[in-house]
Amino acid sequence: DIQMTQSPSSLSASVGDRVTITCRASQNIPNYLNWYQQKPGRAPKLLIYGASSLQSGVPSRFSGSGSETDFTLTISSLQPEDFATYYCQQSYSSPYTFGQGTKLDI
Amino acid sequence: EVQLVESGGGLVQPGGSLRLSCAASGFTFSSYSMNWVRQAPGKGLEWVSYISSSSSTIYYADSVKGRFTISRDNAKNSLYLQMNSLRDEDTAVYYCARNGLGSDYWGQGTLVTVSS
Numbered sequence: 001d002i003q004m005t006q007s008p009s010s011l012s013a014s015v016g017d018r019v020t021i022t023c024r025a026s027q028n029i030p031n032y033l034n035w036y037q038q039k040p041g042r043a044p045k046l047l048i049y050g051a052s053s054l055q056s057g058v059p060s061r062f063s064g065s066g067s068e069t070d071f072t073l074t075i076s077s078l079q080p081e082d083f084a085t086y087y088c089q090q091s092y093s094s095p096y097t098f099g100q101g102t103k104l105d106i
Numbered sequence: 107e108v109q110l111v112e113s114g115g116g117l118v119q120p121g122g123s124l125r126l127s128c129a130a131s132g133f134t135f136s137s138y139s140m141n142w143v144r145q146a147p148g149k150g151l152e153w154v155s156y157i158s159s160s161s162s163t164i165y166y167a168d169s170v171k172g173r174f175t176i177s178r179d180n181a182k183n184s185l186y187l188q189m190n191s192l193r194d195e196d197t198a199v200y201y202c203a204r205n206g207l208g209s210d211y212w213g214q215g216t217l218v219t220v221s222s
């Protein structure tokens with residue numbers, strides 16, 4: 001199975017900050033990497049698919065990069081509504097594992 | 107508007123069974139593969155199962171293999187998860203999610219509580 005490791009597990013930041021979350025796969029997953037945002041009591045929301053493609057309707061301050069085993073999610077200028085938990089997920093091979101999550105708070 | 111609505115959750119004793127349903131609308135259900143994903147209280151997301159658009163390909167997480175069965179009825183625009191031999195650790199909110207490019211639409215989730 002492919003293990004997905006996110007870092008950091010938690011992160012404190014302020015409005016306007018630039019934030020980067022990393023995700024490492026235990027083996028090569030080309031660009032089969034998705035990023036989700038989840039707020040308490042809500043379903044996850046797709047932000048980025050294919051490692052770097054922005055899902056429709058997602059603000060352009062969100063961006064993704066990387067390939068093979070190392071990936072990043074960047075929020076260029078944090079907004080109040082961005083404080084949430086972020087997950088990466090590989091969609092290369094079953095089981096389609098998630099990272100453990102990164103909680104972003106003030 | 108794409109909508110996914112889960113139902114069927116509830117309280118069940120260890121060893122019991124439950125069948126979850128996910129009603130899809132607003133898109134051509136038969137054209138999309140689907141996933142079940144769960145989240146235990148206060149924990150992260152765990153992928154549970156995948157089914158292709160025609161049901162020809164099915165995958166399970168090791169944690170549920172042999173106990174859970176995913177299925178779909180394209181004529182009824184519905185996805186199912188039959189859960190047998192339930193354990194305490196199956197307690198979670200269960201989400202159905204559409205597979206577009208990534209899991210692009212999710213239901214609101216249904217809570218399954220396994221407890222005596």
